[in-house]
Amino acid sequence: MGELGTIFGGLTGKSKDDFLDGNARFISYVNIFNNIAARLDSDDFVHVDPGERQRSLKRGDILFTGSSETAEEVGMSSVVTREVDEPLYLNSFSIGYRLNESEVLDPEFTKHLFRSEGMRKQLVKTASGVTRFNVSKARLAKVEVPIPVLEEQRRIASVLDKFDALVNDLSIGLPAELNARRKQYEYYRDRLLTFEEAPV
Template sequence: MRYLEKLLDGVEVEWKSLADISDIFGGLTGKSKSDFENGNAKYVPYKNIFNNPEVNFKQLEFVKVAENERQYEIKYGDILFTGSSEIADEIGMSSAVTTNPDSEVYLNSFSFGLRFNSDVEIIPQFSKHLFRSHYMRRAIAKTASGVTRYNISKRAFGKIQIPVPPREVQNEIVRILDTLTELTTKLTIELTARKQQYSYYREQLLTFNKDKVEWKSLIEIGEVRRGTAITEKEANPGNYPVVANGPSYNYYHDQSNRSGEIIVIARSGAYAGLVSYWDIPIFLTDAFSIHPDKKVLITKFLYYILKKDQTKIHNMAKGAGVPHVRVKDFEPYKVPVPSLEEQERIVSILDKFDTLTNSDSEGLPKEIELRKKQYQYYRDRLLTFPNDI
């Protein structure tokens, strides 16, 4: 990349192993389930790290911490990482601490932190881009091992080498990449406004008087089926997407175990409780699917009902570390059952809104996706430094 060559003209970029320039610290220790009820101290949850390149201090949770209890506090400049995952490609997601916490803030038990030595000049804003680059994601993935759950080896993690360019180079790269993310942010704000409009009409259309419409549990009007355990190594080359705990598929297999219209509920991890809709054959693994009796409920109507309740369903996830949604807790979930004609009318209206706000092939979602790809392209090019080690 000519711009990078010009930026680095006459400049030496050192490569150093993480073990040589930083210390690794763990998350909360010695905590029981009750400690996460009515807590007095803030901590960064797993989802906050997974979802955000830089820690969002508006998304902290609470835990009980005694006055003289010895726990690591996070500090400005720290990089936080998710320490385990059921999906190999999602291991070690990073989140940089780019602002000074206004009080003591701790780290969840299933994550770990990286703190650079005082003589190492790496600005946090640079770290937030660096540790999510293609090079770093690939290097971090190589430090993980496991079968059904992957865990990072801290020893192997410490051997990862990272580039340490001069501060002025870091600042220029941050300026360029932050400009690109700001463009995406503006488009996302506009899309959010449209989605709020969609949510308003969805709420109006899907709010039913319990005295006028019958309500039934999911187990009464259909079947809830668990997925089949499989790992990427066990999958055979094929064309069927393997769907687990995310909004998209992870890899492919040579057979499917679900077909037709399918409602999927993610079972565990950062996306636990996520409701998604599929109308192609898939192989469902660490999740469960809902199959309504079509004589009673239209599948797409049920999907819209559950999607409206997405926050409530996410909150059904249990576990202080890696959250889980259990089938037995979901089967009693009650939903309205209006006439099939009314269901069809509502689905017709909501499908149009859904296309406007969620379609990957047109409108704002497509523009946002293009901007994200543009950012990823320049991020990976700008963060690819010469390495003679």
């Protein structure tokens, strides 16, 4: 990851009061944890003064939770999959990642990729701790990312989006069916997102 892009932190220099009467949206830890595609319309606001030096988010940015009480839940990812039409910031307890060349990875593909079993195994290894686990940016920079051709990325994303839509449409099916569909989605996600290492 370190060769492909830049790792950055969230909001800096903010006090509790800045979150009471905010004028700009930010992506919260919970938003990242719960959504493979970040919800840009969430009601999380922070006060940011004009000219204040904060990094705003844009389409394609990959967001990670920076810490967790369990190693298995650390480094959960979410991706900004839509164009951002207003200033949008990242919560201070989170980590952002921006590709040097945005066209290398399609955001619709990336949102599934970083939640796949292979990537999760690598991401969990970036953290250390005892009662609280924190992601090391230095270790995050060493995470290896498979990059299929864009056409293949879009094909995989399309298949997985259909499964995801089925799993999350609560108006269809019974709980047992939904559970089976969720397992099916996870199975195909991990199968589609397991890549052989290219010969050197």
